[in-house]
Amino acid sequence: MSATDTTVALPLPDAFLAALEEAEREHPEACMVLRAVRSPGGAILDFEWLWANPAAARALGRGPEYLRGRRLGEVSSKGGIAGRLDLLRQVVESGRPHADHFTEGEVLLQGTAVPLRDGVLLRLRDITSAQRVEEGLRETLDWVRDVLESMPDAFFTVDTDWRLTYVNRNAAALTNRSQEELFRRVLWEACPELCGTPFERMMREVASEESYRLFEVRTGRDRWHEVHAWSSGRNISTYARDITDKKRVQAERDALLAREHSGRLEAEALAQRRTHELMAARERLMQSEKLAMAGQLAAGVGHEINNPLSYVAGNLQFAVEQLTPLARRPGLQDAVGEALEALREAKEGAERIRVIVRDLQTFARADELRLGPVDVHAALEFGISMAMTHLRSRAQVERHFGQVPPALAHEARLGQVFLHLLINAAHAIPAGAFDRHRVTLTTRREGAWVLAEVSDTGLGMTPEVLQRAFEPFFTTRPVGEGSGLGLSICLGLVRSMHGELTATSIPGLGSTFQVRLPVLEPIVHPVVPAVRADDGPCRKRVLVVDDEPQLTSVLRRILGRQHDVVVAHSGREALALLEQDDAFDRVFCDLMMADLTGMDVHAELSRRRPELLSRFVFMTGGSFTERARAFLQAVPLPRIEKPFEPGLLHSLVESSPPRAG
Template sequence: MSDMPASTSPLLIVSLDQAPLVSLLSSLNHATVSAGAPRAIKKALRNESTGVIVFLVTDPQSAELAEQGFDYIRHGLADKDRLLVVAHSSDYEPNALHWIEAFDINHFLCLEPAREEINCHIIQRCVKTWSRTVQLRAQYRAESDLLMSVTRLSRSEERLPDLLASFCDSLAQISCAAAQCRISIDRDGSATLKHHWPQQEQHNASFTKALQLPSLPSYLQRALTECKPQIDLLPEQSMFSALADQLERPLSSYLVFPLVVYDRVVELMVFLIPEDAMDSVSIRQIDVITKASEQLTMLLERREAERRLKQQYIRLKNTLVELKQTQTQLAHSEKMATVGQLAAGIAHEINNPLAFVLSNFGSMNEYLDSIFTMQSLHEQFLAAIDHGNQSLSAELKSQISASRGEMDMEFVCDDIRDIVAESRDGLNRVKEIIADLQSFARGNDATPVPLDLATSINQTLKLLKPFIDEQVTIQVDLAEAPDLKCHAGFVQQILTNLIKNALQALQGISHPDPNITISSRINGETLFISVRDNGPGIAPDAQKKVFDPFYTTKQVGKGTGLGLSVTYNLARKLGGDITLRSNPNEFCEFTLSLPYPEQQPQVASASKETAPLSD
């Protein structure tokens, strides 16, 4: 017999001659595949849907072919699930006991006309058993796929919509659904058909009608309320009649699987189960679906938490950038405000030398007139000598002597030297003041440089000289310390703010000996710089808030409340800190601590000074 191609038929007939089976096969409503050689048998068994194999045994030759097939299936393929049926003629008895023991034969059929109906029933029952086995296998695979999709959701970076689609397909396989759809649930409870299968256009209206969208029927509302999978009979068959007609399968039950994120259903997966598959979903599979629902909810909530966390991180990052920019702007604004105050204060310091320089210009103008007059007389005297005019030269000589006495030229010459020296000193003083002010205003270079603490304090005190009352004593006591590489401009701005605050604290108070002490010390790998005054101090309740932005103890209009806040932020930028120690009516001391960077060369430089103020 010629080999027939493999098909999706569950029934395989193995025989050398099909004539004895013609009557039986005509009674079956199943397509069959026939094979008459070992190679053809192996080829037909590649199709997993072929699970009922009927071996026709009528003589020793066909018995040998059957035994080869048994051995290949049970031992070669190690397949214990396929159903093996032996159909033998009434005049040939196979070795049934041996075959049952060796190959686990399921049925033996005697091909007698009287037994044809029984034989047909046995084969049909085998086909149904195999179909159920295939269905269970598909459901088990679907269970595995379902759990795998949940696992992939927890580990994979795959797109969430793709993973949910795979999850939905696995649920459809488990429930043996004839149709499925996904419904998106808005926050107001309205529903939108997101996806459906089969995907033919005509099914769209049928799904919408059956599910009563955009509102939801009561059985779907229950899934929204309970947030758990629901499986039950369809309440109104008429609502699904159009869809059932299109599917050509009557629908009888449903499975609703809600996707829950933080106690809110965001999507419903609806599976419509046909009548012939009502009993396909077992209690065990319902448990699997329930467990998968719990795991999926946790994973979706984790994904949502990660998404929110990323958004919050981005917002915090942007806020931090804005905060740093604002801090930089505040520091710059406070510095410019200090520059403005210093500029107003040192205007007097600049005006004094400029005033006597301008006054000296008036004296210089008079002296120049006298010098030009004497020069003119000398030129006339020399001309008279050249022309031999003795009388004129004698007259001019007498006039020169008289003018020299009247103009006091010796005094003029000496005074010009003094005026030039005084003017030079005054202009140099102006130059120094402007240089100090520029050094303070432009101290934004972030390149670390060795800190000359004594010079920084000296420059700061020069800038603040107009604000220093004559009765206030300022002492500078600096310990010998290694050079500290840091942002010197920041340090000078901090010192300016602290010393200015100390000077303002001593203004308008009655104290026999108002003084400010600026000191430094080394402790381990940290440099401490302190500014202490013996003014009224700061109240305990205010000490906790002095570094807060816009907090000030001064009168309205006397301070912005940013000075100490900016000072604190600058200290943190330098990697250090600033602390306050104060006793009311006794003292107030701010201490700046600056760490030495690791592996910094230790070079002794600073010295101990007292009152570094100089004009």
């Protein structure tokens, strides 16, 4: 205390302080008594602590004994109690209590000061948590209000007395009134136009039943809203969405259906037809998936058949060649001739099996997109063989094939096109008149194009039908008997091969479908002069690599009379043999083997002995993995497919490249 001020105060009774101490000792709120410090002239200069309960001491971070006699500035900061000196002075001088909020440290306190004999009784309550809750609630309410105001639809709430407790701007806009005009007013008084309407009836049902209703109301001459109303505690909430466009569409649809009842029936018939067409398309897609699976199965089965078929056909050819000279000897003609005839028939049967397997593999390769030289006649023959079950009872097949070069096409896809055109021709011919009807196949060359025509003497097409023949889903067959996709798919396949598919037809006389494909001029290879018999024997060394013992045996048997044949039964064995002896003129290597594949052998020799690769010929059974397809496209080495002709084997051996030295 300085020399210029003094404490002038009336002492409080000790009994009062004792009673206050006893009453406030365990109270959770802070309570303290501050005594005024006056100047000699009587002015209040400061306040000092006379007494404080434990809660007050904890709030100020000091002990009760420390506080007693301390002034405000010695304990509190300017932002706390010390900053409320003028307010406390006013309480003492006016004799009236006062409440205030202030911060002491990080705690928000609510203080209530009561005058008390030249001092104040100050009670403090911590309202920090309450303030945070209030601020959070205020922020949440602001967020909810922003959401409700920004939504594109109308929303309002009413209490149990039908007073509007909230109205967003879109709801107010519906009534052509402002939000301020509507707030806290009774709904039916603020909007009398709603009285007696279905809207009022539904709202009162929600209020009485405390339930939920969904209904539509007209809110203007040409305006409709979909209303959701539900009871929520003491309020009824209402949400209205503008459905004017939806109602307009419905009205237009209803008017159209009312004006044209026959048009509706036609639309239903059309929808039913399209449904059947989509179902047919779905069945066709499922059939395509089945064909794809069948193709994969055909590729695997063809590979397994081709291996034994190779040595069966080879052995039959070898037996025929061995027995033919014996059949010319006197006395053996009858016995050997009959056996020779049986072998030739067996050889023909093996050839038929080979053709069937080849046709199956044609389907298996249908997804390959590479174009190359294709024999159009072979593709037509494939289509005839596959469609013969449809043609046999309806028409005779006539061929008028000309001299045509190979076409740039895709063998499997072209075969599918001809197959469908032939089946289409068969369906155009009525059954039971086999002798009177023909299906004619014609080929010729016109400039840079190869033309193939499929003509029938069937019912033909009218100009209207012919104009739409290639449209997807268009068909003249009964529902369930045709999807209308066949000719459109054929057109897409031919165009993918840079060709064109056209049709001409005369009702009652038949139709002609013409396929135009670009010519692929053959590459002229230099003719290798044949080795004459008087030039003397030219025996060469041949290595056969295959994991089928019977196949290696037949190759040894076919080639062994003119050449020296060495056999390796695995890729690993072949690599070991070539490390010790590489003096082979030709190497026949199977592409797919269990130990090391032909591709693995090629990769290893490319790294260690690349000069040997020019002598390789790969043998395939028709089953190609993705790796095998990529390999055959990337590696420019000859390949032969099983079963193979003996003459081809001899030709490949005789045309082998010369060995070094």
